[in-house]
Amino acid sequence: MSNPSLLILPGDGIGPEVMTEVRKIIDWFGARRGLKFDVSEDLVGGAAYDKHGVPLADETMAKAQEVDAVLLGAVGGPKYDDLDFSVKPERGLLRLRKEMDLYSNLRPAQCFDALADFSSLKKDVVAGLDIMIVRELTSGVYFGEPRGIFEEGNERVGINTQRYTESEIERVARSAFELAMRRNKKLCSMEKANVMESGILWREVVTRVGKDYPEVELSHMYADNGAMQLVRAPKQFDVILTDNLFGDILSDCAAMLTGSLGMLPSASLGAPMANGRPKALYEPVHGSAPDIAGQGKANPIACILSFAMALRYSFDQGAEADRLEAAIEKVLADGVRTADLLAEEGVQPVSTSEMGDAIVAAL
Amino acid sequence: MSNPSLLILPGDGIGPEVMTEVRKIIDWFGARRGLKFDVSEDLVGGAAYDKHGVPLADETMAKAQEVDAVLLGAVGGPKYDDLDFSVKPERGLLRLRKEMDLYSNLRPAQCFDALADFSSLKKDVVAGLDIMIVRELTSGVYFGEPRGIFEEGNERVGINTQRYTESEIERVARSAFELAMRRNKKLCSMEKANVMESGILWREVVTRVGKDYPEVELSHMYADNGAMQLVRAPKQFDVILTDNLFGDILSDCAAMLTGSLGMLPSASLGAPMANGRPKALYEPVHGSAPDIAGQGKANPIACILSFAMALRYSFDQGAEADRLEAAIEKVLADGVRTADLLAEEGVQPVSTSEMGDAIVAAL
Numbered sequence A, B: 001m002s003n004p005s006l007l008i009l010p011g012d013g014i015g016p017e018v019m020t021e022v023r024k025i026i027d028w029f030g031a032r033r034g035l036k037f038d039v040s041e042d043l044v045g046g047a048a049y050d051k052h053g054v055p056l057a058d059e060t061m062a063k064a065q066e067v068d069a070v071l072l073g074a075v076g077g078p079k080y081d082d083l084d085f086s087v088k089p090e091r092g093l094l095r096l097r098k099e100m101d102l103y104s105n106l107r108p109a110q111c112f113d114a115l116a117d118f119s120s121l122k123k124d125v126v127a128g129l130d131i132m133i134v135r136e137l138t139s140g141v142y143f144g145e146p147r148g149i150f151e152e153g154n155e156r157v158g159i160n161t162q163r164y165t166e167s168e169i170e171r172v173a174r175s176a177f178e179l180a181m182r183r184n185k186k187l188c189s190m191e192k193a194n195v196m197e198s199g200i201l202w203r204e205v206v207t208r209v210g211k212d213y214p215e216v217e218l219s220h221m222y223a224d225n226g227a228m229q230l231v232r233a234p235k236q237f238d239v240i241l242t243d244n245l246f247g248d249i250l251s252d253c254a255a256m257l258t259g260s261l262g263m264l265p266s267a268s269l270g271a272p273m274a275n276g277r278p279k280a281l282y283e284p285v286h287g288s289a290p291d292i293a294g295q296g297k298a299n300p301i302a303c304i305l306s307f308a309m310a311l312r313y314s315f316d317q318g319a320e321a322d323r324l325e326a327a328i329e330k331v332l333a334d335g336v337r338t339a340d341l342l343a344e345e346g347v348q349p350v351s352t353s354e355m356g357d358a359i360v361a362a363l
């Protein structure tokens, strides 16, 4: 049997730096745990634009469709701010999500014990926080037609379309309920059903899918109240299910609550492939951080934890994922910190590659 | 000259209770400061539905168009959850906003010194916080067509349309820049121009309007990053400008940061009327809180501060607004607290009407 395949797309900004550290981890698992991957690497985002004039080449897209999992760093940067909308770095990422049909985006917001002090929230509000946001990722206002800037009378109008079919809502709802079953059996779905008809349909379909999961306690919340409740008392939540646009905002809000932004991974999953594995792309929640790119200051943990999610969700290696996560917790407990994690004075930060080495050592 | 006119719409839940306290304040200004208003009262939301079968009667709408200012309590409640979308309590409020063309919604997020401890955020992150969110209120996905739930093949699809014309963006941007000029001359505009064409147009128009306000330091931020930055370091902002849907979520998030949700007022302003006053509706940021309605537990301060905003923005009585705000600060400094403001143990809460009386006494 051939090795499982992994396509690495480091992307822009700090993407390449953090990905270098992930490769150390991948190598360790190959050498020490017999977990070998066929790793290939390619361009996405601004890096792809610089070479190909598009943020994702067709050959890269084709490769992404074939591999068992894609691991992405980050895309975007000020250098590309003035590019036309259609070739902006973000379009590369959005094309991957859409064409791979990665409809279920899992974004854990977890507060690491060693870092609870680092949140802007009071320690007791966030210590031990562990919620999972399931964001729909292939539809809604991100992809709905019509869209564009049009002439109308003597002015222009900007239009986007929020659009959800029943089956689009159903499949992501099902993935969220499945997750809730493996966690604390509590699911909160967020929309604006008081204002938007797409929210009404969302609520109706989620409620219907919920009938198949009678053990899961289902609740519904308007998304504005959801933002409030996340800030007020985030620990009331276990799994949160929401659409593409609300998910973008609410998951970033939740991520920032933890104080651990440089630590948060994500998984974007689609339907099972012929080999039973879901189509999958893994990436850190943080962005390309152009302000610190190339300085060895970036925290590689979010990207390494994204690889841990790949071990768990794509390769059925839950025990190895646990091992990797435990190594990271040990390194943090030992006080090893990249610059973004420095709450206390007097502690010297380690570089991106020193953090990677420390994690390998802890493994 | 006749007295300025005020239409009071208490609405549902705690709306009537808090409005009773506002009337005490209005009476005080009439008796003691010679500021007399012609006050009328009518129904909105569920209360209007119960009587008229619609959440806002046409006669009430007509009255709202004629008065100098509308003061609204809150709408909605579980009793109305199963009503058809078209007659839900919220539709009454949305009709007022749309037909009065109240395009500029001002939502201050202010942390009151006496309450800084009450936030879920660390004190140093929020103490002294004073930002103003300007939310577009009459367009965007709240009102765009087409909208609804449609049959498509053998399933249904929920559709809403995000839609902004240049002139809609321009007028709300102008109101935000005017506000910024009277504050700290810093404006941050939030959208998702990396994903939505309506956001590209938004950014372009705001930038163009900014040329008329060279003294104002203008920045742009993606709305997801905006949510993060609000949680991380809210004091970096002065005025935030955003659209209807992002404004709904971001302003609730900002409100919750302050720990003072029961304290936050809002003003929704339109174009000037023949008498020079803007069309205006004032309401607290909090909702109808059905769980505590009718128990005398509600905090009337947000609604009273909404009246203070009316004094300032509709009636050119800035000094009287200051007087009212100072009275509220004094009462808080004296330790008077409704139940929602109880951070410390052992303090006895006052009732809604005791809080109103205390503020009158402090005046």
Ligand SMILES: CC(C)[C@H](C(=O)O)[C@@H](O)C(=O)O
Pocket: A090, A093, A094, A248, B194, B195, B224
């Ligand atoms: C980069 C951008 C297109 C993307 C999004 O808006 O989805 C990002 O914010 C995210 O959340 O992954």
Ligand SMILES: CC(C)[C@H](C(=O)O)[C@@H](O)C(=O)O
Pocket: A194, A195, A224, B090, B093, B094, B248
């Ligand atoms: C009640 C509801 C329609 C309203 C909105 O979504 O605008 C509310 O959340 C608000 O922010 O005023």
